[in-house]
Amino acid sequence: MTESADTSWHDRSVMDGRISGGPQVSAVRAWSFTAAMAAVAWLPLIGFLLLIAAGGLVWGGWQMIALPMLWLLPALYTRAVLPDALPGRAVRPDDEPELAALVRDMAERTGFGAPLLVRIVPEPAVLTYRVRIGGGHAYALLLGLPLVRALSATHLAAVIAHELAHERHFDDRRTRALLAARVALAERLEGRLRPLAPLAAPLLRATQPWPWQEELAADAEAARVVGGDAAREAVEWVAVIDAAFDGIAQDWVEDLVEEGSYPVDLYEAFDLALQDPLVRARAAREDAEEEALDVYATATHPPTAVRTAALPHTGTGTSAAYGSAPLVLRDAEVVAEWCVQHLACADGPGGTLQAGGGGGALRPEDLKPVRLLQLDADRFRLPADGGHRAEALAAATGQSSPTGALRAALDAVADGDWYGLARRMRPQLRWLPAAVRRSLGCQVLASAMGAALVPLLLEAGWSCTSRWMSTVLTAPDGTVVDLYEVLVTAVDGGDPAPVHALLDKSGTEKAERA
Structure with a gap:
């Protein structure tokens, strides 16, 4: 890794167990479901490769074996090499002391004691995952710039508390393996060699309660830290921001890149769009519509309405002192410029959170910077097509x-x-x-x-x-x-x-x- 342990945002200590109310997964059931989902996910691809290999052996055509292997090499390279690179832009405590204090406080209140690296990513994502640093293990916390800019400091604290508490549920091998198998099976359903839906859907449906219970338990922990009302508002806001960014900002970037330019004021324009109640209402409706279309039970999060209904009305918690205004980054302009260029130059705006997230063939100098807010508004009203x-x-x-x-x-x-x-x-x-x-x-x-x-x-x-x-x-x-x-x-x-x-x-x- 390019980062060392001395850049982590939290000192190493022993993580103190699971959150009360989190799901307890039976070892036998967990491993059984994991094996079944892995088999169903990869059986079509394995069968296809075996069929090609058998054809090559029967007809003596080595090309029939070599071509599929060449097709698989990029995927194998991505999985074997690129995961060593962390996505996003590194944010160190000395650069952003206010954000460092917020993350450190949430880590202490949720009992998260592992070394923690914070990185800013261009899209409204919040997630953690384990990384290896200097022979040891740490965690990377990815914070989406749209969330950092739009959420109040208290709501951002709720989101961070949820994610750190949520990660503690995954601190055992069988739960990680089960959820990884779920994700792999869900992704394979969107590929060309798809598993049979009658086999995949029952497995996904049977295992969905586990990740949902994980999420609800993490929501409850966030409510304990920041208060039920703040946690509920944060859940609603994140859903709206995510849907709006996917439906508005991504289209802006894609349309301008096709014309050989990129929007330098993307996040400024998106902040203004979020102030429009019509945009927020449309985003909330699109979020609900997307949740209703989950027929294969691939969603790892419960619907927004389910999550908000489960949170108690307990007012504000101990972190209300962070206030109702967004936390302003000291290097906000530099971070925003990096994120915009990363979105514009990536292989696709939707792929920027993949490990290694480097850009595609385009470079920032290949694109002309333009300002969205100075363009004709009719060009970027939705729908763009x-x-x-x-x-x-x-x-x-x-x-x-x-x-x-x-x-x-x-x-x-x-x-x-x-x-x-x-x-x-x-x-x-x-x-x-x-x-x-x-x-x-x-x-x-x-x-x-x-x-x-x-x-x-x-x-x-x-x-x-x-x-x-x-x-x-x-x-x-x-x-x-x-x-x-x-x-x-x-x-x-x-x-x-x-x-x-x-x-x-x-x-x-x-x-x-x-």
Whole structure:
């Protein structure tokens, strides 16, 4: 490792056991489930390689054996070499004494006594994992810059307390192995050589109570340290920030990188977006929608509503002195610049938290710095790909005009066969589990209809209510309408009347002539 033990944020001591209320995993059950999940996860890949090897032996074609091995080399390299590099930017106590004091206090209050390294990462993540330093073991605490900037110091304390308390649950080999097998099986379900869902889903469903109990026990410990209300607010805020960053900031970065630039004020713009109640409401709804689509029980965290309901109303704890304002980093500009460049130059913004997280082919000097807040707001209102969605709706309905496409889609909603229309726009829906096809199809169709409807309403004198979103509009009479909410309700309920009313108000014939 590039870091030494003298840069850790907490002195070495013996970790003092598990949190009261944490799950106790039977050794026999844990190892049995671990072995079963590992077998189900890797059996398709192993079978494929054995089939290729058998074919090579039968037909004497060594290429049939060599090519799959070449295909596996990058993955083997990633797992064997890259994990030695820590993700994120190192933050040392002397550089950020306020953050150091906060982390140290939370470690003491939760009984976390292992050496701790703190690193800032570009995305709203908070997690810990074991690392090796100088022949010994320590822990790395990754703090997402969006959370550090947006959360109050008390809420940040709650998040840190939760993560440190949560890590204490994992301090035995069998629990770590079980949860690692769960993660591996869940990831394999998204690969090309996927395990059979009828085998994977029961295993994931049977083992899900263990990580959920871990999370709830860690929430309870955070509530003990900072108070139930602060812990509850922190859980809600983290969910909103995570969904908003994934839905807004990531799109900004990807769109600008495609144009050969990157947003130097990404986090400043995102901070402003979070102040918009419409953005927060949309993010909370998207978080709930994503949680509801977990048909294979792959989620390691309980739904936000479950977590907040389980927390007691105990007011503030001993760390309330940290206050309601965010903790300001002393090197905030340098850290933000590093995070933005890392997002822009990585192989993909979603991959920046992988071990080794170094960038891809792009370098910061290859991109032109621009300021989001000085660009035309219409370029970055969500959804960013509205034009493509409207075109997909027109192609799926066989109509040449937005109005015709909308009316054809509404007819399909009234007839109850709208799912076929959604599948024509998104053929991948047919490969998804039956339990989620309808929900995702509803979202696909509603988003496409919104992309077609928004320009018509804007042409008719409506205006965007939010600087950051295109689907919440204000009518000429001052009425605020969330088009996405209206469209989802109409499609899911099979009642197109509210959308027909909006079309009538838009004066679509005049808009089409224009």
